[in-house]
Amino acid sequence: MPPEALRRSRVNDLLTSTDLNRDVLVKGWVRTRRGNKYVQFIALNDGSCLATLQVVADLSKFSEESLKDITTGASVAVRGQLVASQGKGQAVEVQAEEITVLGTADPETYPLQKRGSDQKGISLEALRDIAHLRPRTNTFGAVLRIRHALAFAIHQYFNEHGFYYVHTPIITGSDAEGAGQMFRVTTLPPEHPPRTADGSVDFAEDFFGKQTNLTVSGQLEGELAAMALGQVYTFGPTFRAENSNTARHLAEFWMVEPEMAFYDLPDNMDLAEDFLQSLVRYALQHCAADLQFLHDTYDKELLGRLQFVVDNQFQRLTYTEAVEILKTAKQKFEFPVDWGTDLQSEHERYLVEKHFKKPVILTNYPKDIKAFYMKLDDDGRTVRAMDVLFPGIGEIIGGSQREEDLGKLEARMAEMHVPADELWWYLDTRRFGTVPHSGFGLGFERLVLFVTGMGNIRDVIPFPRYPKKAEF
RNA sequence: GCUUCCUUAGCUCAGCCGGUUAGAGCAUCUGACUGUUAAUCAGAGGGUCCCUGGUUCGAGCCCAGGAGGGAGCGCCA
Numbered sequence: 001m002p003p004e005a006l007r008r009s010r011v012n013d014l015l016t017s018t019d020l021n022r023d024v025l026v027k028g029w030v031r032t033r034r035g036n037k038y039v040q041f042i043a044l045n046d047g048s049c050l051a052t053l054q055v056v057a058d059l060s061k062f063s064e065e066s067l068k069d070i071t072t073g074a075s076v077a078v079r080g081q082l083v084a085s086q087g088k089g090q091a092v093e094v095q096a097e098e099i100t101v102l103g104t105a106d107p108e109t110y111p112l113q114k115r116g117s118d119q120k121g122i123s124l125e126a127l128r129d130i131a132h133l134r135p136r137t138n139t140f141g142a143v144l145r146i147r148h149a150l151a152f153a154i155h156q157y158f159n160e161h162g163f164y165y166v167h168t169p170i171i172t173g174s175d176a177e178g179a180g181q182m183f184r185v186t187t188l189p190p191e192h193p194p195r196t197a198d199g200s201v202d203f204a205e206d207f208f209g210k211q212t213n214l215t216v217s218g219q220l221e222g223e224l225a226a227m228a229l230g231q232v233y234t235f236g237p238t239f240r241a242e243n244s245n246t247a248r249h250l251a252e253f254w255m256v257e258p259e260m261a262f263y264d265l266p267d268n269m270d271l272a273e274d275f276l277q278s279l280v281r282y283a284l285q286h287c288a289a290d291l292q293f294l295h296d297t298y299d300k301e302l303l304g305r306l307q308f309v310v311d312n313q314f315q316r317l318t319y320t321e322a323v324e325i326l327k328t329a330k331q332k333f334e335f336p337v338d339w340g341t342d343l344q345s346e347h348e349r350y351l352v353e354k355h356f357k358k359p360v361i362l363t364n365y366p367k368d369i370k371a372f373y374m375k376l377d378d379d380g381r382t383v384r385a386m387d388v389l390f391p392g393i394g395e396i397i398g399g400s401q402r403e404e405d406l407g408k409l410e411a412r413m414a415e416m417h418v419p420a421d422e423l424w425w426y427l428d429t430r431r432f433g434t435v436p437h438s439g440f441g442l443g444f445e446r447l448v449l450f451v452t453g454m455g456n457i458r459d460v461i462p463f464p465r466y467p468k469k470a471e472f
Numbered sequence: 473g474c475u476u477c478c479u480u481a482g483c484u485c486a487g488c489c490g491g492u493u494a495g496a497g498c499a500u501c502u503g504a505c506u507g508u509u510a511a512u513c514a515g516a517g518g519g520u521c522c523c524u525g526g527u528u529c530g531a532g533c534c535c536a537g538g539a540g541g542g543a544g545c546g547c548c549a
Binding site for chain 1: 473482483484485497498499500501504505506507508509510511512540541542543544545546547548549
């Protein structure tokens, strides 16, 4: 077969191949090159897996000069024989016949040189400054493959359970969704915007003829779709203009929001629990090598923790019961626990990591600390809210049964100063054929954070956006 | 936004009580070595000590302001 006819093989396929002693073509990026003047070894990675393929260059076939540009980070195409490895450490290797350098990487300026024998490489913080190159590291390759697998598993889960994927708008005309500060979307000139008679900016002149923002949630539109399709979900970008500086917040993140007609709160909890367990199980089954690497490198309890979540039921209890546990806890808290105030993250951590030692679903929060659309309990004091709390992450899911009674919903909106006239279309769902329904929001990066065991949410999204950072 | 810590070579970090010419490991470069495995061995090059100002005979070190980053908290997913 002439070399031109050879199809490129992926590194992952070659490493697992038992079809040896054949011509192969591989292309990828050089991780390291080592050897002597007689034989050189090139570790080649193409992103198809964590491992590298060993390419052997016999110096009787290659001049030292021709290998000079094969440095860490360079891209190459290799044609050669796939053979059983002569050395230890790998089953197969490629005896190179021909190596073409596709792109060089100047060793003096390419920042991702191999790690030293002291094991100290470039820190995760330093890698954030070169986020355009960090996918080439073992860590970010593993994280991005796991991130992909989880996104795929989400679509697969919902598809298999009769949910429809709906696309809710990114630009929204209402700022009444109540989930935090919003980013304004405008085409008005920032220097001299048109003004109304009273001097304020005249948004009637703006692109949409009104003030518009980036969405903070697709939930309200998701509810509209659920009132026709039954079970739906959204999976899209979400924007919060909060000045949040933590390892668990981003200004731009991806959120999964299922919304189900005819689901009450227990149905909602059942779905959330099965959903999360299925996703973690999927990652364990399909990302074993990448997870093992992250386990060995960063977090020796990662695999045990993931398996535990899959194997054990989540602990369900009401907010009121949680407050009782916290009040009698021997642990000293910085903030006092009082019925009616929201739990601090130290309280949530105690419940999850110390008291129950498993994921917790807290329900029936006081109505005054939750959103207007949550269904009021019969006692009139609490609402049918649920927060799923995970170890190390805190709140990974927030959801509720929605208030389906028009009168009660309007009363809650009035109480909480939510402008009902702007949400006339939302209220129409309660006006025409209203049904009990529920839903929740899963922070996708928080899921990736949990599954990868990474410590900072900025390291589980390719190009993180947070206060003072929109590079790349 | 608040609290707190940090910023010294490409990277990870030392740097004593304020005292001569700024230190290590890794990386890079050069050389050696017939199958390496984070190769090994020998040598070399590499510095705006984050910035600005101040104190001092003398500042990487002390003081003030600024910038950037980490961790914790709040907001939440």
